[in-house]
Amino acid sequence: MINMDKTMDTLYFFWGMLLFMLLSLGSIKAAQEGALITYLPGFIGNFPSKHYSGYVSVGEKNLFYYLVVSERNPSKDPVVLWLNGGPGCSSFDGFVYEHGPFNFEARKPKGSLPILHLNPYSWSKVSTIIYLDSPAGVGFSYSKNETEYVTGDLKTAADTHSFLLKWFGLYPEFLSNPFYVAGESYAGVYVPTLTSEILKGIKAGAKPTINLKGYVVGNGVTDGNFDGGNALLPFAHGMGLISDDIYQEARAACKGNYDEPGIICSKILDKVDKALEGLNVYDILEPCYHDPESKLNTSLPSSFQQLGKTNNKNIPVRKRIFGRAWPLWAPVKDGIVPSWPELAVQGSVGCMNDEIASTWLNDKSVRTAIHAQPESIVGAWVLCTHRLLYRHDAGSMIPYHKTLTRQGYRALIFSGDHDMCVPFTGSQAWTKSLGYKIIDEWRSWMSNDQIAGYLQGYENNLTFLTIKGAGHTVPEYKPQEALDFFSRWLNGKPI
Incomplete structure (x- = not known):
């Protein structure tokens, strides 16, 4: 009789485990079905994967x-x-x-x-x-x-x-x-x-x-x-953005420490700043747009006027605008890291106009399709937030x-x-x-x-x-x- 009780206990245990697993699998399946995206505003056709x-x-x-x-x-x-x-x-x-x-x-x-x-x-x-x-x-x-x-x-x-x-x-x-x-x-x-x-x-x-x-x-x-000026000076010199004379002056005056410069070093680095001013900090080959609302300069090549048309599809690369971008000089140091909106001259992310992403992700139908909370709960989507107080x-x-x-x-x-x-x-x-x-x-x-x-x-x-x-x-x-x-x-x- 004792053996029978043990056998029944074992059976109950295994049945219980099986039921638990089935319920868990059912819960997982339901969660996945609730998270599945079935359509996206702006896209016509079938997704190539789930x-x-x-x-x-x-x-x-x-x-x-x-x-x-x-x-x-x-x-x-x-x-x-x-x-x-x-x-x-x-x-x-x-x-x-x-x-x-x-x-x-x-x-x-x-x-x-x-x-x-x-x-x-x-x-x-x-x-x-x-x-x-x-x-x-x-x-x-x-x-x-x-x-x-x-x-x-x-x-x-x-x-x-x-x-x-x-x-x-x-x-x-x-x-x-x-x-x-x-x-x-x-x-x-x-x-x-x-x-x-x-x-x-x-x-x-x-x-x-x-x-x-x-x-x-x-x-x-x-x-x-390794970050900040210690990377920037060799880069600018190697890319021909500053002269050999300026580079050698900076090396001598700053003694390899470009991030906490003294008075003499700072004067030389002002020359570097002036030489780099106006360049697109994220890609020195790309044009800069000096105001996020300005129209494209008509003197630019037609490919830039059309926001990067490729293969006749009008697929745009982001417009670029010039801004003092972190960490052009100062590397990340221990302590509070300023937010990108705080650092940007224009009050937005420096050198970027993310109109396409902002338009799409702040649309109510898009938020519904991707199961994101409405603006009343989570706020407007922005590329880089100012809400954080972030410490390195x-x-x-x-x-x-x-x-x-x-x-x-x-x-x-x-x-x-x-x-x-x-x-x-x-x-x-x-x-x-x-x-x-x-x-x-x-x-x-x-x-x-x-x-x-x-x-x-x-x-x-x-x-x-x-x-x-x-x-x-x-x-x-x-x-x-x-x-x-x-x-x-x-x-x-x-x-």
């Missing part, structure tokens, strides 16, 4: 994501979390202007919804991508408790890790896929701090277990000794890179070689400073049978790569080349 979006709660914070499932092999392709920088800039910047599934065509009159075309160079061709607005207060992410908008590097990494654990609970079918963290600009801080947080969670037994494989940083801020409290990223790469995690550090905001010279210098053995000596790499840039491969799975002719947001300027190096690197193939 799209999902919605909110994941982390404490009092509600973090918004947009998921684009891989168009190739969703069950095996890598899952990539994409983060834009700032701090305080929305990852819809990457979605709309860089490597998202659509290209956006502007329409007249001003304020009309753009037309969406499929992007042949979307990174969803080879990976499943999560575009996350992080931290709370950025993009569509929000908290009813505005004290949550006081944050910093370490808190942001912890919150994003919590988001991922919950997200994978909602999409467990992706748990076995290789996982990578990727981003650009201030995500040079977001990415290594988050990757380290994930690694700590794996070691501590956090569930579910994320299949972390590595990370990707584009034109990312890293360390005060993680220090230099170099120790993070050393720890991660020495433990076998793959790292790709890429840089558009015409970006003056976070010049490639800084990224090249700090990757070299790690002291790793060179296993793939400096060489060109190819895309579409043309030299697309240069790379140097180091031991411990670290690769530094440049993209020829690209600016701060590489996939925006060189979409085909960006997809090429990204897909080859993800697949473990030589670039």
Whole structure:
């Protein structure tokens, strides 16, 4: 009789577990169905893969994501979390202007919804991508408790890790896929701090277990000794933007410290400022528009007058306007980081007019389609928010890179070689400073049978790569080349 009782108890346990699993699966399926995007205003046709979006709660914070499932092999392709920088800039910047599934065509009159075309160079061709607005207060992410908008590097990494654990609970079918963290600009801080947080969670037994494989940083801020003026002066000299005389004067007067100059050094740096004034800080090859509301100069080439027409499709590249852009001189230092709107001369993000993204993402029908909260709850969508009080409290990223790469995690550090905001010279210098053995000596790499840039491969799975002719947001300027190096690197193939 005792054995029979034990048998019944065991059966009840297993039936209970089975019922729990069925209920859980039913709950997950319902959550996914509620997050599924079935249409997007401005797009006509079928999506090449499934799209999902919605909110994941982390404490009092509600973090918004947009998921684009891989168009190739969703069950095996890598899952990539994409983060834009700032701090305080929305990852819809990457979605709309860089490597998202659509290209956006502007329409007249001003304020009309753009037309969406499929992007042949979307990174969803080879990976499943999560575009996350992080931290709370950025993009569509929000908290009813505005004290949550006081944050910093370490808190942001912890919150994003919590988001991922919950997200994978909602999409467990992706748990076995290789996982990578990727981003650009201030995500040079977001990415290594988050990757380290994930690694700590794996070691501590956090569930579910994320299949972390590595990370990707584009034109990312890293360390005060390598960013700012110490990267800018060699860049400006090498690009022929300042004379050899000015460069040698600055080196002698500043003694290698351009970020906290003395009186004599400051006078020389004024010459550098004057030489660089008027250039597009995000891509020195691109024209600058000196007022966000001004009309295009009729003396510009017709291609610029038509906002970057390509292949007769009217697909626009963002208009550019000149603004004093961070971190042209000063690198990120410990303490409060000013917001981009605070730093911009025009009261908006310097050098950018993001009319297309703002028009589309602030449309009520678009918000409904992507399950974003209305403006009455989350506010208007802006590219880079002023709501955060953000503290850089993680220090230099170099120790993070050393720890991660020495433990076998793959790292790709890429840089558009015409970006003056976070010049490639800084990224090249700090990757070299790690002291790793060179296993793939400096060489060109190819895309579409043309030299697309240069790379140097180091031991411990670290690769530094440049993209020829690209600016701060590489996939925006060189979409085909960006997809090429990204897909080859993800697949473990030589670039």
